Amino acid sequence: MNIVNKITLRQLKQNKRRTLVTIIGVIISVAMVTAVAVLATSFQDFMKQVTIASDGEWHVEYANTPANQLPTIQEDEQTDELVVTNDLGYAEFDGAERESKPYLFFKEMNEAGFDLFPVQLTEGRLPQSSGEVLINENILADTKTDLGIGTTFTVDIGQRVALNSEQPLGQETSIQYEDKKALEKLKPKQTKTFTVVGTMESTIWERSWSPGYTILHYLDPSTLNEGDKVNSIAKVNNVNSSIYDNAEHLAEQTGAEEIHYHDSLLRYYGVTDHSNLKKTFFSLIVILMLIIMIGSISLIYNAFAISVSERSKHLGMLSSIGATKRQKRNSVFFEGGVIGAISIPIGILSGIAGIAATFMFINPIIQEVANVDQKLSVVVTPISLVSAVVVSAVTILISSYLPARKASKLTAMDAIRQTQDVKLTGKAVKTSKLVRKMFGMEAEIGLKNLKRNKKRYKATVFSLVISIILFLTVSFFTDNIKKSLELTQADINYDIKLSGFEDVSADDIKPYTQLEGVTASTFIRTIYLSASVEEKKVPEVVKDYKQRPLDNGKYSYSVNLYAMDDESFRKYAGEIGKKTDDMIEADQPSAILVNEITYNDQSSGRVIETEGILTNVNETLTLHSIRGETEQKGLGEIEIAALTDQLPMGITSTSRPGGVDLITSEQMLETFLSNQKPEHARNTLYLNSSDPMKTQEAIEEIKPSHIRAYNVEQSRQQQERMLLFMSVFTYGFIALISAISIANIFNTISTSIAIRKREFAMLKSVGMTPKGFNKMINYESIFYGFKALIYGLPISIACMGAIYVSLRHTFTYGFALPWISILYVIIAIFIIVGSTMLYSIRKIKKQNIIEGLRQENL
Amino acid sequence: MSILEINGLSKSYGTGETAVKALDNVSFSVEKGEFIAIIGPSGSGKSTLLHLLGGVDRPSEGNVMVDHTDIYQLNETQLAIFRRRQIGLIYQFYNLIPVLTVEENMTLPLLLDQHAVDHQQFHDIVEALGLTGRLHHLPNQLSGGQQQRVSIGRALISNPALMLADEPTGNLDSKNSNEIIELLKMFNKTLNQTLIVITHDEQIALQADRVLSIEDGRIAKDEVIRP
Numbered sequence A: 001m002n003i004v005n006k007i008t009l010r011q012l013k014q015n016k017r018r019t020l021v022t023i024i025g026v027i028i029s030v031a032m033v034t035a036v037a038v039l040a041t042s043f044q045d046f047m048k049q050v051t052i053a054s055d056g057e058w059h060v061e062y063a064n065t066p067a068n069q070l071p072t073i074q075e076d077e078q079t080d081e082l083v084v085t086n087d088l089g090y091a092e093f094d095g096a097e098r099e100s101k102p103y104l105f106f107k108e109m110n111e112a113g114f115d116l117f118p119v120q121l122t123e124g125r126l127p128q129s130s131g132e133v134l135i136n137e138n139i140l141a142d143t144k145t146d147l148g149i150g151t152t153f154t155v156d157i158g159q160r161v162a163l164n165s166e167q168p169l170g171q172e173t174s175i176q177y178e179d180k181k182a183l184e185k186l187k188p189k190q191t192k193t194f195t196v197v198g199t200m201e202s203t204i205w206e207r208s209w210s211p212g213y214t215i216l217h218y219l220d221p222s223t224l225n226e227g228d229k230v231n232s233i234a235k236v237n238n239v240n241s242s243i244y245d246n247a248e249h250l251a252e253q254t255g256a257e258e259i260h261y262h263d264s265l266l267r268y269y270g271v272t273d274h275s276n277l278k279k280t281f282f283s284l285i286v287i288l289m290l291i292i293m294i295g296s297i298s299l300i301y302n303a304f305a306i307s308v309s310e311r312s313k314h315l316g317m318l319s320s321i322g323a324t325k326r327q328k329r330n331s332v333f334f335e336g337g338v339i340g341a342i343s344i345p346i347g348i349l350s351g352i353a354g355i356a357a358t359f360m361f362i363n364p365i366i367q368e369v370a371n372v373d374q375k376l377s378v379v380v381t382p383i384s385l386v387s388a389v390v391v392s393a394v395t396i397l398i399s400s401y402l403p404a405r406k407a408s409k410l411t412a413m414d415a416i417r418q419t420q421d422v423k424l425t426g427k428a429v430k431t432s433k434l435v436r437k438m439f440g441m442e443a444e445i446g447l448k449n450l451k452r453n454k455k456r457y458k459a460t461v462f463s464l465v466i467s468i469i470l471f472l473t474v475s476f477f478t479d480n481i482k483k484s485l486e487l488t489q490a491d492i493n494y495d496i497k498l499s500g501f502e503d504v505s506a507d508d509i510k511p512y513t514q515l516e517g518v519t520a521s522t523f524i525r526t527i528y529l530s531a532s533v534e535e536k537k538v539p540e541v542v543k544d545y546k547q548r549p550l551d552n553g554k555y556s557y558s559v560n561l562y563a564m565d566d567e568s569f570r571k572y573a574g575e576i577g578k579k580t581d582d583m584i585e586a587d588q589p590s591a592i593l594v595n596e597i598t599y600n601d602q603s604s605g606r607v608i609e610t611e612g613i614l615t616n617v618n619e620t621l622t623l624h625s626i627r628g629e630t631e632q633k634g635l636g637e638i639e640i641a642a643l644t645d646q647l648p649m650g651i652t653s654t655s656r657p658g659g660v661d662l663i664t665s666e667q668m669l670e671t672f673l674s675n676q677k678p679e680h681a682r683n684t685l686y687l688n689s690s691d692p693m694k695t696q697e698a699i700e701e702i703k704p705s706h707i708r709a710y711n712v713e714q715s716r717q718q719q720e721r722m723l724l725f726m727s728v729f730t731y732g733f734i735a736l737i738s739a740i741s742i743a744n745i746f747n748t749i750s751t752s753i754a755i756r757k758r759e760f761a762m763l764k765s766v767g768m769t770p771k772g773f774n775k776m777i778n779y780e781s782i783f784y785g786f787k788a789l790i791y792g793l794p795i796s797i798a799c800m801g802a803i804y805v806s807l808r809h810t811f812t813y814g815f816a817l818p819w820i821s822i823l824y825v826i827i828a829i830f831i832i833v834g835s836t837m838l839y840s841i842r843k844i845k846k847q848n849i850i851e852g853l854r855q856e857n858l
Numbered sequence B: 001m002s003i004l005e006i007n008g009l010s011k012s013y014g015t016g017e018t019a020v021k022a023l024d025n026v027s028f029s030v031e032k033g034e035f036i037a038i039i040g041p042s043g044s045g046k047s048t049l050l051h052l053l054g055g056v057d058r059p060s061e062g063n064v065m066v067d068h069t070d071i072y073q074l075n076e077t078q079l080a081i082f083r084r085r086q087i088g089l090i091y092q093f094y095n096l097i098p099v100l101t102v103e104e105n106m107t108l109p110l111l112l113d114q115h116a117v118d119h120q121q122f123h124d125i126v127e128a129l130g131l132t133g134r135l136h137h138l139p140n141q142l143s144g145g146q147q148q149r150v151s152i153g154r155a156l157i158s159n160p161a162l163m164l165a166d167e168p169t170g171n172l173d174s175k176n177s178n179e180i181i182e183l184l185k186m187f188n189k190t191l192n193q194t195l196i197v198i199t200h201d202e203q204i205a206l207q208a209d210r211v212l213s214i215e216d217g218r219i220a221k222d223e224v225i226r227p
Ligand SMILES: Nc1ncnc2c1ncn2[C@@H]1O[C@H](COP(=O)(O)OP(=O)(O)OP(=O)(O)O)[C@@H](O)[C@H]1O
Pocket: A854, B013, B014, B020, B021, B022, B040, B041, B042, B043, B044, B045, B046, B047, B048, B049, B092
């Protein structure tokens, strides 16, 4: 080792405390960089697992492949496993009880299909030979058919087609009918006999609106005929961007008609081109890494700059006896190398350990929140490791570059002059007389020190400012998301909501009010209608919004008509101060108009409050079904009994121009409809319970699959976990960044004080008292704190403003400064600076003056 | 009347094998207004003695009485104020504050005491020290001799009762050197200041009232030249 490096090493050892703080700072930043990289790969892997669990582990689908070509695909190098599948079609379901699900839907797959697609067996076993099927367990739950395990049944299977166009229909299209007349039919093609060997949970081939219950049949590819066409779906060996070319090549070779890629899975391998996700994901990671780098660079740079100015005497001496520029410069890079060699491995290990610990903590939360069984597990790829090392090394290199250049320029003269950090201008530093008057001479000396040591002072203020900005903006962001979540729940005063589509009748859900624990309930029937309104009754904003009237000069409004059970209606009417006695019994149906709308105007970004319709009590509204553009399909007139701006519980306002909400009672709705059947209706039951979770369980046990139960308590808990989950990451991030900043502040302040040992001894020798000494240090701390806040707070507020503006659409409320966080920051800054100062000064205060004067440097 | 009484003063550095006894049981007393020169070979303990007299170091044994007060019995604050008002210390290695200008360095003891600076006196001293035109420079912009003169100015500015100078002319040419000594002597005579100077210069030593020779941490000779 050359002498220059030897001196460097010795110096690092001598300044143990500073070296240690620097190493810890670098370890933290390496750990954070590693954590971000590992987090990225782990999340990627997690999303892969989740996608595989929900959509199946496949990559390419060759639609309509000729059966005789299957071996070509099967034996292709890239193919790992091949699913052969075929949609057999629909059969009438004799025992069907729901209007929206009158069919059985048959699909067949080979063994690989049952393996790669998420088929959740609930009872029995998987089919193993031709003729064996698995049925959706809802068939047994929803109906009284006896399709239990072991049953053999025969059905006519065919295609669902639209009546007018003969267009084939699939599971994505709900049952087609109008006014109780079917708009589709079944064209039987073949008769088949199956044996039920097991039941399964509802599959991914079945939506809540799908018209057929799924039945999965075992397909033995050897039984296929020459001319048959099937879908073949491949799981690929090694996913990379070559799968596109290869798939196209194979399709051409085999004559498959179409290729579908599993984009939602492939994007987590980073191979899809047409996905913004990659970009968003990548830029998020880059931003995080940049933030960490800024924090770390300011720390490491400071550490090196300090060490160079300390070593300036040695370096100058060395240069006077012939050390080259290069040798001097390299000594700084050598220092960086030593620090890096120690910190990077430790940092990487602790980053991985930190992430592992975090995952352990958040896995239960994420499983609950995302409702998945998959776990986040630490996935370390060579790329993530290499990028962590590279980012860390670059950080150290950038940080040491300037100090190294400075070191290379140090001459023997600088060594003799020593205090070259002090600005070499005779220009008087202006310190106001006020400072001396108010705080005494000691404060003035402190201030002069700061001002003449500009570089070090700026570095300290910079690191303080960065910490302030990071802390405030991140906490502003989390605060706001928290607030949004809370707001969405603020008005909810029910515990459980039961709802369903048109085929859930009032009689279906009303029995649930009898469940144990239910204390109150509201039944609401919602009908979606429209109304034409004369021009003179339409407010200007609505006219602007609608742009032009209908042909007849009127404006079309969408109307949500809510019919509450009579008792709840009475209560609601009472709340808004309306007597209902003469209303409910009257021949003329009437309703309460919720006539105030509040909405966020997208073009101006302002929240606008306006009346929905310019109308009065006792006037009428003509309502008609949505499909009827003309008034021929009119359902009738409804009288406005009262105007209000208050909605009943459970109902959220439509709040948009050209839309109004009408509230009426069940009885009046009957009068109004007088046996006409509206097309879009929905029944909802709101329940209050003394034990929501228990009631929920009771509901789950008896409810059929088409009734949806939404438990407020449960979702509230879920959202709280979601918040907790986010807080773990954001506050973890804030804490670590703050730790780097604190290490930085500690390093700068304590070194700048250590360097001034001589000066302090000198001041003492001319008679500065311990009290005066404290005064000087306190003043310096306060000055640092103020300066940092003066820059930090406005910049932070500007950042918050920018966040608010860019996320305006997510935030449904005004901009508010996070005063509490600001207060924390102010207190924390003074505490951190003050305690570091006190810590550093403690030893110096006790030191013997002569010893202090003998100090060369440290 | 003796202003200074030193009894059994000892100072050692380190412990065990490497222990160095820089001062070994030194006793003497000094009358108010006396001019004493301390001479002795390098490393004999001169600076150590002077620092102990100035209240900036701590003795291992013995005490230093200034005006019948044992200065090492004072607490930190009292000692600091004592140094500020009673002592003018000129260091062998100047010890100026790098961030303060020449003017600020020189007036520092007054400023710490919140005393107004007597401008007439300040300018007299500046002129006598030949520092006019350098007042707004920082210490590292000055030559070694200039820095030494600033540190002399700093010691003079508060009219201390006890002036302690550690080779104040070590870096100066003979002309400058004579002027400085004359300045110190003038303060010594006109203000009845007690002056103790360490010097290797025989010319200077001969101008003193009394010469103390130090060898190996002990007073080897105590000669009164003019009573
Ligand atoms: N901090 C210290 N640690 C150890 N030994 C010390 C220390 N300070 C001084 N000494 C020793 O004490 C002795 C007296 O030192 P001092 O500085 O008083 O000598 P001096 O007479 O002023 O010499 P010079 O004429 O060279 O200035 C010397 O031998 C020196 O090595």
